[in-house]
Amino acid sequence: MSGPVLELRGLRKSFGTTEVIRGVDLELRAGERHALIGPNGAGKSTLFHLISGLLSPTAGEVVFDGRRIEGREPHQINRLGLARSFQITNVFPRLTVFENLRCSVLWSLGYKYSFWHNLNKLADAEERAEDVLRRIGLRRRRNTPAGLLTYAEQRALELGITIAGGANVILLDEPTSGMSRSETANAVALIREVTQGKTLVMVEHDMSVVFGLADVVSVVVYGEVIASGPPAEIRANAKVKEAYLGQHADAA
Amino acid sequence: MMRATRVAMFAGTGLLFALPGLLPAGLLNASIQALIAALFACAYGLLAGRAGMLSFGHAAYFGVGVFATVHAMNAFNGAGLLPTPLMPLVGAVTGLAVGIVAGWFATQRSGTAFAMITLALAELLHSLAPRLPGWFGGEAGVSAMRMPAWGLTFGSSVEVYYLTLVWVLASLALLYFLDRTPMGRLTLALRENPQRLRFLGYEVHGLGVSAFAISSMFSGVAGSLQALNNEAANYAVFDASVSAAVVLNSYIGGVGSFLGPALGAAVMTFFGYAVSDATRSWLLYQGVLFVLVMMFMPSGLTGMVASAAALLRRHGTAPVLPAAALAVAAAGLLGTATVFLVEILQRLFSQDYRALAAIAAAPPPIDLFGLRWLPGAPSTWVSLLSLVGAGALLAVVARRRWQQVQG
Numbered sequence: 001m002s003g004p005v006l007e008l009r010g011l012r013k014s015f016g017t018t019e020v021i022r023g024v025d026l027e028l029r030a031g032e033r034h035a036l037i038g039p040n041g042a043g044k045s046t047l048f049h050l051i052s053g054l055l056s057p058t059a060g061e062v063v064f065d066g067r068r069i070e071g072r073e074p075h076q077i078n079r080l081g082l083a084r085s086f087q088i089t090n091v092f093p094r095l096t097v098f099e100n101l102r103c104s105v106l107w108s109l110g111y112k113y114s115f116w117h118n119l120n121k122l123a124d125a126e127e128r129a130e131d132v133l134r135r136i137g138l139r140r141r142r143n144t145p146a147g148l149l150t151y152a153e154q155r156a157l158e159l160g161i162t163i164a165g166g167a168n169v170i171l172l173d174e175p176t177s178g179m180s181r182s183e184t185a186n187a188v189a190l191i192r193e194v195t196q197g198k199t200l201v202m203v204e205h206d207m208s209v210v211f212g213l214a215d216v217v218s219v220v221v222y223g224e225v226i227a228s229g230p231p232a233e234i235r236a237n238a239k240v241k242e243a244y245l246g247q248h249a250d251a252a
Numbered sequence: 253m254m255r256a257t258r259v260a261m262f263a264g265t266g267l268l269f270a271l272p273g274l275l276p277a278g279l280l281n282a283s284i285q286a287l288i289a290a291l292f293a294c295a296y297g298l299l300a301g302r303a304g305m306l307s308f309g310h311a312a313y314f315g316v317g318v319f320a321t322v323h324a325m326n327a328f329n330g331a332g333l334l335p336t337p338l339m340p341l342v343g344a345v346t347g348l349a350v351g352i353v354a355g356w357f358a359t360q361r362s363g364t365a366f367a368m369i370t371l372a373l374a375e376l377l378h379s380l381a382p383r384l385p386g387w388f389g390g391e392a393g394v395s396a397m398r399m400p401a402w403g404l405t406f407g408s409s410v411e412v413y414y415l416t417l418v419w420v421l422a423s424l425a426l427l428y429f430l431d432r433t434p435m436g437r438l439t440l441a442l443r444e445n446p447q448r449l450r451f452l453g454y455e456v457h458g459l460g461v462s463a464f465a466i467s468s469m470f471s472g473v474a475g476s477l478q479a480l481n482n483e484a485a486n487y488a489v490f491d492a493s494v495s496a497a498v499v500l501n502s503y504i505g506g507v508g509s510f511l512g513p514a515l516g517a518a519v520m521t522f523f524g525y526a527v528s529d530a531t532r533s534w535l536l537y538q539g540v541l542f543v544l545v546m547m548f549m550p551s552g553l554t555g556m557v558a559s560a561a562a563l564l565r566r567h568g569t570a571p572v573l574p575a576a577a578l579a580v581a582a583a584g585l586l587g588t589a590t591v592f593l594v595e596i597l598q599r600l601f602s603q604d605y606r607a608l609a610a611i612a613a614a615p616p617p618i619d620l621f622g623l624r625w626l627p628g629a630p631s632t633w634v635s636l637l638s639l640v641g642a643g644a645l646l647a648v649v650a651r652r653r654w655q656q657v658q659g
Contacts, residue, residue, distance in 0.1 A: 074450040104452050106434045165452060
């Protein structure tokens with residue numbers, strides 16, 4: 001593990017007079033698996049939006065690989081090697097599973113918006129898409145329109161689309177929300193497998209997922225990070241227990 | 253590509269090349285119109301069907317192609333900017349350039365706002381054109397001459413037909429290839445989910461502008477071919493009805509498939525050719541047809557053919573054919589009844605008829621379907637009602653049969 005690959009410095013975001021992110025400082029080291037937890041409405045998804053370029057911060061900095069990226073367009077941030085998934089499944093419903101993945105790799109392979117290559121002759125794009133297809137376990141569903149997949153399959157595809165471009169930093173927004181126990185277990189194994197060697201940040205509500213997967217846990221409450229550290233430390237943190245885990249301790 | 257598709261494609265192309273030998277001159281001219289409309293509709297289909305952007309002002313890009321070509325034909329004292337067979341390049345370049353500018357503005361928004369911007373841009377041109385007689389020729393328009401080139405005189409419809417056919421086929425081939433490139437596939441993804449695309453590294457506005465500009469470029473080629481065919485241009489080409497026609501043609505054919513818009517345009521051109529001579533209400537029939545297609549087969553004619561093929565494959569011909577025959581008969585009867593009513597009413601309320609009726613003692617008879625109908629006679633209206641009744645009855649029976657077939 002080396003220096004921080006992603007760093008938030010004094011990040012603030014207001015909607016009108018309401019400040020939803022109230023000065024967040026966070027450091028992510030390359031290769032770590034970092035979970036953001038906190039009650040609903042604490043600002044976890046907003047943090048993701050600020051990092052990935054969907055929203056611009058009101059103040060503060062987002063530093064990725066030594067470059068300030070706050071306020072840049074989502075596609076520019078993605079091209080630097082940061083990819084995200086969405087809380088609500090966000091795929092291309094009338095394209096097949098395979099086409100969903102192939103569309104996700106074209107930029108990083110340098111074909112961009114080419115109108116002179118025959119898509120079906122791009123062996124590397126096909127190979128990369130097939131590889132992701134195999135890793136997310138959807139080979140049987142290769143030619144099914146994404147909109148017809150089951151919920152868990154769509155979540156797997158969402159993950160596949162996110163990682164297909166080969167980004168080094170992956171942001172996953174509640175990857176297991178709405179899944180059954182067994183589906184969650186599969187999803188955790190899948191996330192662990194496909195994010196190997198990458199830096200992972202995820203928002204997650206399921207404590208078994210958080211404590212099973214994360215190296216570092218940060219607790220966000222009312223737009224601030226109140227604690228950050230290894231899972232065991234967070235579990236023991238009195239402030240966290242009071243603010244958040246208290247309500248969930250029995251469930252976890 | 254499946255073998256059957258390929259055979260059908262070669263057969264279709266062969267037929268198109270053989271047409272001048274098979275058709276009388278009038279129909280050959282209609283075929284040229286149909287080819288041009290087909291290319292225009294396919295270019296429109298790229299935008300509406302593939303990229304999911306419903307433009308209500310595509311006449312603008314067709315129109316600039318028409319005018320650019322007419323001016324190019326008149327350049328150098330009528331010698332022409334390019335040899336006649338290469339003139340469509342002028343339409344392509346103009347369409348592309350105008351498309352980039354218009355697309356840059358229009359694709360800032362999507363959905364209804366996009367449609368309204370395209371409509372506004374087309375109306376802008378339509379109202380500006382008569383005020384710029386130097387460019388658009390005012391009420392009289394601009395005329396030009398096809399110059400002989402490459403050993404061809406381009407004096408006959410047959411030569412114009414082949415010139416049009418070659419350009420239309422080449423353009424369709426390019427559009428078909430485009431569909432199979434990264435750009436084409438990303439255009440589909442843009443239709444499906446532009447937001448997601450942004451987070452995969454793609455600049456969606458640029459992608460939208462490209463799709464818009466390419467569609468506009470091929471619309472410009474179609475416009476060029478129209479200018480070459482008519483040897484004239486009038487600002488009426490910017491009329492909203494031209495924009496509406498390409499939307500109707502594309503949706504009647506089916507924007508979901510590549511050749512759907514072309515099919516719709518060809519069918520509607522020949523429909524207009526056949527019907528516009530016979531009746532003054534042909535625009536009404538066109539509108540009724542569009543409403544029926546949208547209500548009962550929203551995926552258009554190609555969608556209907558595909559689902560018919562699927563039914564035949566699943567259930568075999570034996571149960572499907574009688575049901576289909578019943579449906580066709582019901583549609584025929586109801587269609588006849590509609591035409592009957594529309595034509596009788598249209599003539600009853602026409603000025604000619606009212607003038608005749610005013611001087612005659614009793615309302616004079618109306619000629620229709622080779623018979624004379626008295627508007628006052630009960631037999632006239634009983635005939636109409638029995639047509640409607642028989643049609644409705646058959647429709648009910650046909651519906652039952654369909655339900656049985658589909659089990």
